[in-house]
Amino acid sequence: MCLAIPMEITEINGNEAVAEAGGIRKDVRLDLLEGAEIGDFILMHTGYAIEKLDPEEARETLELIKKVYRAGMTGSVESPDNDEQ
Amino acid sequence: MSNPPITMNSRDGLYGSFHDPAMAQGLSSRLADLVLPRPLSLMHVCGTHEQSIAKAGIRSMLPDGLRLIAGPGCPVCVCPAADIDLAVQAARREDTIVTTFGDMFRVPSGDTSLELMKADGCDVRVVYSPLDAVKIASENPGKEVVFVAVGFETTAGPIAASIRAGVPENFSIIRSMRLIPPALEFLLEKGRGSIDGFILPGHVSTVLGRKGYSFLEEKYGVPAVISGFEPVDILRGILGLTEMVLAGPPFSVLNLYRRVVSENGNVKAQELIDEVFEPAPSNWRGIGSIPLSGLVLRTEYSGIDALTRLGLEPSAEAEDVRPGCICHEVILGESEPEQCPQFGTGCTPRRPHGPCMVSSEGTCRARYQYRHTGDIY
Ligand code: SF4
Ligand code: SF4
Numbered sequence: 001m002c003l004a005i006p007m008e009i010t011e012i013n014g015n016e017a018v019a020e021a022g023g024i025r026k027d028v029r030l031d032l033l034e035g036a037e038i039g040d041f042i043l044m045h046t047g048y049a050i051e052k053l054d055p056e057e058a059r060e061t062l063e064l065i066k067k068v069y070r071a072g073m074t075g076s077v078e079s080p081d082n083d084e085q
Numbered sequence: 086m087s088n089p090p091i092t093m094n095s096r097d098g099l100y101g102s103f104h105d106p107a108m109a110q111g112l113s114s115r116l117a118d119l120v121l122p123r124p125l126s127l128m129h130v131c132g133t134h135e136q137s138i139a140k141a142g143i144r145s146m147l148p149d150g151l152r153l154i155a156g157p158g159c160p161v162c163v164c165p166a167a168d169i170d171l172a173v174q175a176a177r178r179e180d181t182i183v184t185t186f187g188d189m190f191r192v193p194s195g196d197t198s199l200e201l202m203k204a205d206g207c208d209v210r211v212v213y214s215p216l217d218a219v220k221i222a223s224e225n226p227g228k229e230v231v232f233v234a235v236g237f238e239t240t241a242g243p244i245a246a247s248i249r250a251g252v253p254e255n256f257s258i259i260r261s262m263r264l265i266p267p268a269l270e271f272l273l274e275k276g277r278g279s280i281d282g283f284i285l286p287g288h289v290s291t292v293l294g295r296k297g298y299s300f301l302e303e304k305y306g307v308p309a310v311i312s313g314f315e316p317v318d319i320l321r322g323i324l325g326l327t328e329m330v331l332a333g334p335p336f337s338v339l340n341l342y343r344r345v346v347s348e349n350g351n352v353k354a355q356e357l358i359d360e361v362f363e364p365a366p367s368n369w370r371g372i373g374s375i376p377l378s379g380l381v382l383r384t385e386y387s388g389i390d391a392l393t394r395l396g397l398e399p400s401a402e403a404e405d406v407r408p409g410c411i412c413h414e415v416i417l418g419e420s421e422p423e424q425c426p427q428f429g430t431g432c433t434p435r436r437p438h439g440p441c442m443v444s445s446e447g448t449c450r451a452r453y454q455y456r457h458t459g460d461i462y
Binding site for chain 2: 003041050055066
């Protein structure tokens with residue numbers, strides 16, 4: 001029920017912002033976040049940004065999986081955009 | 086070092102890597118290679134997890150003896166019929182608009198549902214955010230606007246924020262929010278199904294933080310992982326949890342969803358929830374009352390409680406488990422949906438017989454929708 005969608009903040013106006021994902025724009029409230037900035041990626045749920053996504057942590061998680069489990073990726077973490085689907 | 090592009094097209098960029106087929110396959114073969122000395126049961130408590138697991142066919146990748154149970158993880162499925170009955174009572178009133186999230190719209194209560202009430206001419210509107218409900222109230226000053234406030238911690242934050250921001254005189258809520266940690270404690274106390282470890286819900290965890298589950302390690306010594314929702318996240322979570330169980334105590338709560346879940350959680354959301362609501366006992370469909378697992382309005386906000394305001398009486402007769410439905414066993418991991426005689430015949434997403442078939446995250450619904458899925462892609 002409470003699916004949260006990752007989106008990028010493109011405009012901020014006080015407690016209100018506009019966020020985009022896959023060409024879709026949504027109004028999003030920032031009441032639940034501390035110090036959001038344009039360009040931040042957030043998880044959006046029922047019209048509110050509920051948390052920010054941390055790119056450093058995402059990178060570390062992927063690196064760790066590669067190291068510990070030797071699970072390869074189609075691309076590397078450095079160039080993950082050679083998407084094949 | 087050139088950083089990877091962070092685009093949000095779910096299939097590419099940094100965050101899209103969590104979909105990466107090669108990585109998922111690598112993890113799934115590591116998982117398949119595990120040898121278990123005894124059968125293990127892992128439980129997740131999140132509808133979104135169930136959906137991803139069913140969609141990616143993750144159960145078919147598990148080693149022999151590893152069981153993945155879908156616990157009470159969907160706020161719609163665990164919402165008792167009595168709460169839906171209250172919404173139905175409100176919808177029957179003159180000059181009243183009932184607003185609800187889409188998932189609640191079709192949940193049956195006895196022979197009726199909000200959807201059927203609407204078909205009967207009642208004013209029931211599906212909203213996507215609590216803010217939409219507040220807006221409807223502002224636009225309809227002559228009517229009473231009731232919002233069915235259902236959800237776990239994830240949704241309680243936005244609901245509290247909307248109320249805190251100020252609501253018009255004619256706005257009230259039917260409170261039906263539930264909290265995950267007391268439910269986990271309840272499951273552990275009951276010793277139901279002897280759970281070897283928990284996969285904790287990623288979005289609830291954004292609010293609670295890893296700290297919100299410290300009782301699991303301190304009081305119960307149960308291993309747990311906080312996991313995201315992409316195939317790589319879930320496979321990594323199952324692997325990490327199984328390895329932890331196999332290695333033996335001391336157990337801990339591992340945060341494997343660090344890109345959004347922090348140690349302390351979303352403190353601002355916690356504070357807002359705490360300002361507007363306080364914990365109280367709450368009924369869970371098919372489970373019964375769990376201490377301090379629900380949220381009621383604090384005195385300052387009690388004026389927007391639809392029950393007192395509109396004189397709604399919780400019905401003692403509302404039937405939580407309809408004859409022929411085994412949702413209560415499914416929710417506790419005691420039965421699989423496929424064991425229900427109604428599954429796919431008397432009960433389908435188009436004509437749901439029980440709540441687990443209604444919400445897109447209900448266990449029966451996810452299992453039905455992806456019943457032909459065997460492989461990951
Ligand atoms: S994030 Fe929370 S509400 Fe959403 S599906 Fe998971 S447990 Fe349910
Ligand atoms: S298949 Fe339908 S009737 Fe059976 S347990 Fe699931 S929701 Fe209930």
